[in-house]
Amino acid sequence: MSTETEPLLSVRGLTKHFPVRQGLRTTGAVRAVDGLDFDVRPGETLGLVGESDITHAGRGELRGLRQDLQIIFQDPYASLNPRHTVGRIVAMPLQVNRITPPGGVKKRVQELLELVGLNPEHYNRYPHEFSGGQRQRIGIARALALKPKLIVADEPVSALDVSIQAQVINLLRSLQQDLDLAFVFIAHDLAVVRHFCHRVAVMYLGKIVEIGDRDDIYTRPQHPYTRALLSAIPDVTTLGPAGRIRLTGDVPTPLNPPSGCRFRTRCWKATDRCATEEPALTTRDDGRQQTACHYPENEPTSSREDAAVGATPDPGSNERT
Template identity: 60%
Template sequence: MSAKTLTEPADAAPTSGETLLEVNGLTKHFPVMGGFPFKRQVGAVQAVDGVTFDVHKGESLGLVGESGCGKSTTGRLLTRLLEPTGGTVKYLGQDITHASRKEIAPIRSEIQMIFQDPYSSLNPRHTVGTIISGPMEINNINPAGGRANRVKELLEIVGLNPEHFNRFPHEFSGGQRQRIGVARALALNPKLIIADEPVSALDVSIQAQVVNLLQGLQRELGIAFVFIAHDLSIVRHFSQRVAVMYLGKIVEIADRDALYTRPRHPYTHALLSAAPDADPDNNSIERIRLTGDVPSPLNPPSGCRFRTRCWKAQEKCATEEPPLLQIGGNDAGHLTACHFPEDGDAAAKRAAAAVPAARTTED
């Protein structure tokens, strides 16, 4: 095995600049029922609340944040596995926010998803061939040479033996199962893939194999990715732009290098400082230990949702919600939702020592 770390970000895949996906004010509230016999809504879990971003053709956008911030729910809203409560989702200019099954059918094949758990996302009663050919059968796609040959081609593309066509999921390891999930997502030649923490359930020794497989496919096929993860080193390696979520909202979004070297939002600083360091004796990293727990999405704080844990919070933070805006003119496209953002130069000095170290290898 030749070791390849994730320390240095890979070169960005070329993008056309054309907007593929436009998300504006996307919201998802899950009702909470109470009373007797539980037919009255007494509240709502504000899982996603006013998320706005876009994805360009061939681009990879990372979506990061701690558990429960709404990352996975956002991914399922983009693929219309969940019905949005509010906001809009446009794909190539077409509004698909509340499109019917018939209306969304023509573009369903162009937006695919890779699920987090490679064990539960594959039907244990179906063979690999049936799992990968299923999307083609549902969409009445008959590739040249037949579906069986196409499945074998896909297995080879993702690094599996085409002869495993008739095997069942339980005969494969976790990494191999995730590769099967990748092959299934590629079966319909998508333009956009939502990867929901595709390596978090895998052993660290094979995480880089799957990440670099996805990156290679993005380069060769020009597929756009929304890469959902909480591992900052993997996101930095894979994504060209990164959006940071906290309690259902995006608090910062920027180019990869700008966000990791000049973070402006205090929460982004805290995330970067919490990344594990390979040197236990390294005292140069400023560790930011947030106090308190993440507030409940049933009753989020007024104003800035991060204010209850922020060391820079003032009275204004409790009364006014900070808009997601560009601060200063140095970093175009670097948007921050904070009334008192970090100074860019000072942030760069502190962040330089806090860049996450690689911890995985590739064969």
């Protein structure tokens, strides 16, 4: 996909802190998202691996975006009102935005149900009459009602049986191709992300530590945290014989993240510089990959690095590979 296309969504400096209170006093803040920059282009899928929250805009700010940007929620059991029929659920975006499609609302809803693989005659059924996978298809139909350009998919298959996950992912891919949709795909399952996403952004403690094309991220991870995550995927052959990287050291809290590099307390490459200087997200190699690390993994399959990883290195070690 060309990177010269004008972005459909451009995010700069996105921050979301949740206040922590004791009684009536605010004692701190959880830095869930702490300054994100990313773009999403038409027809593209950007996978966000890790925590995120882009719904911080106020009601007035969001009103103009709703038709172009929709969301698919994680839990198909909790995201559908059990008191409403499927027809009413899918029609709700049209009614709220006072849109009357050609042929009427009912016809449009039945077309959407058929588009996501459901029987349009089930218009008057209730959510409890459907399986989890079918309910998620209802949620997808609702998201498509306003013909959006971009859909935020928040862990859309994590609550489904493994046997159903592939069906829903394949449906999303088909819809993307047919409708020229862009996705922000939030997930923790790296195998699903690799199957569905064009580009991947890896987050740690609210920061993007690496972002790039899918193939580059999965075959040439440059940030130590990315490499550790990928090593946990079964049958990853690009990491050499050392196998899985088991992170040790202190697990930081988002209430008080470490100074400098936030990953340094668990990183086998950490030095004094990592504690005092926060690494910027810097373009590496051919420009398709950005990494926030002072000592990136430029040679992920080198024998020296494999030896260091195989030894489950001390996170406070000054060793660099």
